[in-house]
Amino acid sequence: MLSLVDVYAGYGEGLVLKGLSLEVRERQVVALLGRNGAGKTTTMRAIMGLLPIQRGEITWRGEPIHRLQPHEISRRGIALVPQGRRIFPSLTVTENLLIAAREAGRHRRGRERPAGSGWTLERIYELFPVLRERGTIGGTRLSGGEQQMLAIARALMTQPDLLLCDEPSEGLAPIMVERVAGVLKTLKESGLAILLVEQNLEVALALADYVYIIDDGRVVYQGLPGELARDEAAQVRFLGASA
Numbered sequence: 001m002l003s004l005v006d007v008y009a010g011y012g013e014g015l016v017l018k019g020l021s022l023e024v025r026e027r028q029v030v031a032l033l034g035r036n037g038a039g040k041t042t043t044m045r046a047i048m049g050l051l052p053i054q055r056g057e058i059t060w061r062g063e064p065i066h067r068l069q070p071h072e073i074s075r076r077g078i079a080l081v082p083q084g085r086r087i088f089p090s091l092t093v094t095e096n097l098l099i100a101a102r103e104a105g106r107h108r109r110g111r112e113r114p115a116g117s118g119w120t121l122e123r124i125y126e127l128f129p130v131l132r133e134r135g136t137i138g139g140t141r142l143s144g145g146e147q148q149m150l151a152i153a154r155a156l157m158t159q160p161d162l163l164l165c166d167e168p169s170e171g172l173a174p175i176m177v178e179r180v181a182g183v184l185k186t187l188k189e190s191g192l193a194i195l196l197v198e199q200n201l202e203v204a205l206a207l208a209d210y211v212y213i214i215d216d217g218r219v220v221y222q223g224l225p226g227e228l229a230r231d232e233a234a235q236v237r238f239l240g241a242s243a
């Protein structure tokens with residue numbers, strides 16, 4: 001579905017991604033792990049067209065997308081939930097959602113791909129009851145967990161087939177981490193593919209069908225989540241985790 005082959009990218013002179021290759025298949029959750037500064041967010045930004053790549057190829061359903069604008073990538077069915085959430089603080093919950101839907105609709109006009117996954121405000125509120133309750137509340141008055149729900153909901157309003165989710169549990173209380181993980185599980189069961197960057201190894205391994213660990217802009221480990229769960233040496237070596 002999505003494939004990165006030997007991707008090099010960075011900021012200015014400095015390379016961050018140094019020959020990164022990975023793949024996400026239909027309906028899969030793929031975890032992208034690695035230490036701080038390994039290049040996880042940079043990978044997401046490169047896929048989304050927010051950062052030009054200097055070498056290599058990113059293809060989506062067989063078509064190269066690495067020279068497209070972010071809105072063109074979005075309308076092909078890829079959405080990003082950015083690290084740190086980045087919701088519009090001055091807008092209410094509902095306004096945040098409707099703006100995302102309107103932006104996606106504006107760019108989708110006259111294109112071939114229909115709004116396949118069919119996310120409406122009503123369906124969003126069924127998945128995230130808390131957002132219905134908080135509908136008229138300004139974005140900054142939401143808790144961290146509620147903001148994360150809103151950031152995911154906003155991405156869904158663009159009707160993605162692949163969700164890029166960058167550290168959704170970062171900074172959340174354990175109960176909210178569980179709820180966010182529950183939402184991602186529901187989305188996975190609905191058939192959405194997810195590329196998940198996650199520091200919480202337990203959450204990542206519970207959701208993922210496949211795991212990549214990157215270090216210094218390259219894949220240093222890949223395998224099934226069960227394999228990594230049993231491989232404490234790899235966890236310590238690549239993630240610095242004492243299991």
Ligand SMILES: Nc1ncnc2c1ncn2[C@@H]1O[C@H](COP(=O)(O)OP(=O)(O)OP(=O)(O)O)[C@@H](O)[C@H]1O
Pocket residue numbers: 011016034035036037038039040041042043083
């Ligand atoms: N806008 C930027 N300009 C210059 N360098 C950057 C920029 N953003 C990130 N970097 C550098 O690129 C490298 C990779 O950063 P990136 O954000 O991709 O890491 P990450 O794996 O997402 O880390 P974290 O776990 O802390 O989120 C780091 O060395 C970082 O300092």
Ligand SMILES: [Mg+2]
Pocket residue numbers: 040041042083166
């Ligand atoms: Mg990051």
